[in-house]
Amino acid sequence: MPKQGEIELWIYEKRLEYPVRVSQKDVGMAKYLITQYGGPDGELAASLRYMNQRYGMKNRKAIALLTDIATEELAHLEIIATMVHKLVKGATPEEMRAHGLGGHYADHGHDPFYVDGNGVPFSVMYIASKGDPIANLYEDIAAEEKARSVYQKLIDMTDDKDLQDGLIFLREREVVHSERFREVVQILREEASAKKFF
Numbered sequence: 001m002p003k004q005g006e007i008e009l010w011i012y013e014k015r016l017e018y019p020v021r022v023s024q025k026d027v028g029m030a031k032y033l034i035t036q037y038g039g040p041d042g043e044l045a046a047s048l049r050y051m052n053q054r055y056g057m058k059n060r061k062a063i064a065l066l067t068d069i070a071t072e073e074l075a076h077l078e079i080i081a082t083m084v085h086k087l088v089k090g091a092t093p094e095e096m097r098a099h100g101l102g103g104h105y106a107d108h109g110h111d112p113f114y115v116d117g118n119g120v121p122f123s124v125m126y127i128a129s130k131g132d133p134i135a136n137l138y139e140d141i142a143a144e145e146k147a148r149s150v151y152q153k154l155i156d157m158t159d160d161k162d163l164q165d166g167l168i169f170l171r172e173r174e175v176v177h178s179e180r181f182r183e184v185v186q187i188l189r190e191e192a193s194a195k196k197f198f
């Protein structure tokens with residue numbers, strides 16, 4: 001807690017939501033994993049989608065949930081960046097090139113960047129905001145299910161048990177998020193049908 005008289009600027013937990021371990025360098029895996037950084041079903045898309053959709057919600061539980069999940073997705077973005085960083089650490093330019101990351105290396109070195117598994121840059125067209133709470137929440141449920149599916153594919157693409165452990169954590173969080181969004185849809189539906197009695 002800040003001392004008296006200090007202005008509190010920000011509350012940020014200075015450690016990852018879940019520890020990241022990788023057993024070995026794997027540039028090829030980094031190339032695919034980066035889609036969860038800047039791809040269509042990635043963590044950046046998720047966070048921006050929910051952060052923006054909060055403003056169209058009237059129900060306080062829906063607003064709170066979107067805020068909670070949007071900020072947790074930023075924590076997941078950090079986890080993905082850390083995984084990518086560890087997977088390419090010490091890779092030579094030749095190794096980056098041999099695994100399809102030659103263009104990435106030329107533009108960004110070993111830094112992560114907001115691209116999908118094919119190097120296509122992030123686009124806001126990945127997300128929507130319809131001014132309609134139910135339409136938005138169904139988009140959110142679909143987004144969570146798609147992210148879960150991508151994590152499963154990534155888990156299947158590696159034999160690295162340490163990396164799999166982190167990916168399983170992220171996959172499970174998508175399942176939890178999907179369930180929470182479904183619950184809010186139910187709350188909004190009940191709210192709407194209760195109003196029809198008056």
Ligand SMILES: [Fe+2]
Nearest residue numbers: 046173174177
């Ligand atoms: Fe999520």
